[in-house]
Every structure is written in structure tokens, then in C-alpha cells.
Amino acid sequence: MSESPRTVPDLAALYLQHKDAMYRVAASVLREAGLVHFAADAVQDAIVSMMTSPPSGIRNWEAFMVKAAKWKAIDRIRSAAVVHAGPEFSPTEHDGTTADVADDVVEDLERVRSAREVQKILSVLDERHRTAVWQVIGLERPRNDVAAELGVTGPRVSQMTKRSLDLLRKELERKEGTQ
Structure with a gap:
């Protein structure tokens, strides 16, 4: 149901309803950059932006708010302060021991191969089952919210x-048995 352009939504109620999903997405985006501690700030930036310029005609508020939090997280990563500061130095990570770069490369390659395998395995599921598994397990969304959608x-x-997890487990076992 589309909202009329003149209706101003209750952003506080929408925030309370969708803040967890917004935070999870922002944290996910920021995690790879080592900036997960900015996730709450990205969510706050998204809400402030909506308060400053209230959107209209939104059909799916959760999707809109999650997307706004995602873009604010990306803005944080791209900000000049982050780009110019570079990665944080952690003495525990750089304790003078010789790190084997080859091990890191092998680990990264293994992670990429695993991700490709998961994508192949997910192809055994139809779209609805893939969506259900991703939303409930991957994004940790409440089952009733996913059910409504x-x-x-x-x-x-x-x-x-x-059922999807059982199918995925069997497919994974089958693939491991053929290798």
C-alpha cells in the first residue's frame, strides 16, 4: 500500500521497528573495512537524513531504511577522514614476528573458493527457499517478518x-564425497 505524498510518517515508530535490521546491515558493510564501531553512527545518519528531508511514497519502509543505513555506512567508508587515516595500527597484530604473507593469500583464496561453492550449492534451492534461508539465517530477521513478506x-x-538447510547439507556432503 503506497503512502500519499502529503502524509508524514512516524519516523520514531519506524526507527524502533527497523533499527535492528538497519544496524545489522550497516555493521556488515563496515565490518570489512574494520569500522564496525561506526555502525550506530551510520544508522543515526540515515535517520537524521530522513528527518531532515522526509521521504514520501515509500512502499516498503524496512527496505528503504535498511538501504539508507547501508548507504550511510558506505559514505563512512568513503569519507576523507577514513581514506586518509588508513588502517588502524594494532601492536598485537604487528609484534615484530615474521608474518607469512603466503598464508594470508592462501587463506583469502580459500575463503573465495568457499564462497563460490556456497553459491553453487544454493542453486539447488528455489527462489522462495533461498530467500527464507537468507533472511532468517543470514540476516537474522524474525520469521514472522519474513513470513509476511x-x-x-x-x-x-x-x-x-x-528443509532448505537439510537440502544444503546433503548437497554439501554429496559434493565433498565426489572430491
């Missing part, structure tokens, strides 16, 4: 998630 009940989302 998929047009099913909360228990049905639980069944879909369990």
Missing part, C-alpha cells in the same frame, strides 16, 4: 528454512 505463516517459514 513471502505471504506465508511463521511456522511455514520455519519448515522452509529447515
Whole structure:
């Protein structure tokens, strides 16, 4: 249901409803840059931006607010202060021992290969089951919220998630057995 352009939404209520999802997405974006401690700031920036210039005609507030938090997190990463400061120096990570760069490269390559394998394995699921698993397990969203979006009940989302995880486990075992 679309909101009329003149209606000003209750941003406080929307914030309370979607703040956890906004924080998780912002933290996820910032984690790789080592800036997860800015996740709450990115969420706050998104809310302030919406308060300053209230959006209209939004059909899915959660999606809109999560996307706004994501972009504010990306803005944090791209900010001049972060770019010019470079990575933080941690004495515990650089204690003078010789680090084997080859081990780091091998570890990164293994992570990329694992991600590719997961993508291949996910292809055994149809779109609805993939969505249910990703939303409930990956994004840690409440089953009832996912159910509402998929047009099913909360228990049905639980069944879909369990079935999907069983299928993924079997596919993974099958692939490991052939290697």
C-alpha cells in the first residue's frame, strides 16, 4: 500500500521497528573495512537524513531504511577522514614476528573458493527457499517478518528454512564425497 505524498510518517515508530535490521546491515558493510564501531553512527545518519528531508511514497519502509543505513555506512567508508587515516595500527597484530604473507593469500583464496561453492550449492534451492534461508539465517530477521513478506505463516517459514538447510547439507556432503 503506497503512502500519499502529503502524509508524514512516524519516523520514531519506524526507527524502533527497523533499527535492528538497519544496524545489522550497516555493521556488515563496515565490518570489512574494520569500522564496525561506526555502525550506530551510520544508522543515526540515515535517520537524521530522513528527518531532515522526509521521504514520501515509500512502499516498503524496512527496505528503504535498511538501504539508507547501508548507504550511510558506505559514505563512512568513503569519507576523507577514513581514506586518509588508513588502517588502524594494532601492536598485537604487528609484534615484530615474521608474518607469512603466503598464508594470508592462501587463506583469502580459500575463503573465495568457499564462497563460490556456497553459491553453487544454493542453486539447488528455489527462489522462495533461498530467500527464507537468507533472511532468517543470514540476516537474522524474525520469521514472522519474513513470513509476511513471502505471504506465508511463521511456522511455514520455519519448515522452509529447515528443509532448505537439510537440502544444503546433503548437497554439501554429496559434493565433498565426489572430491
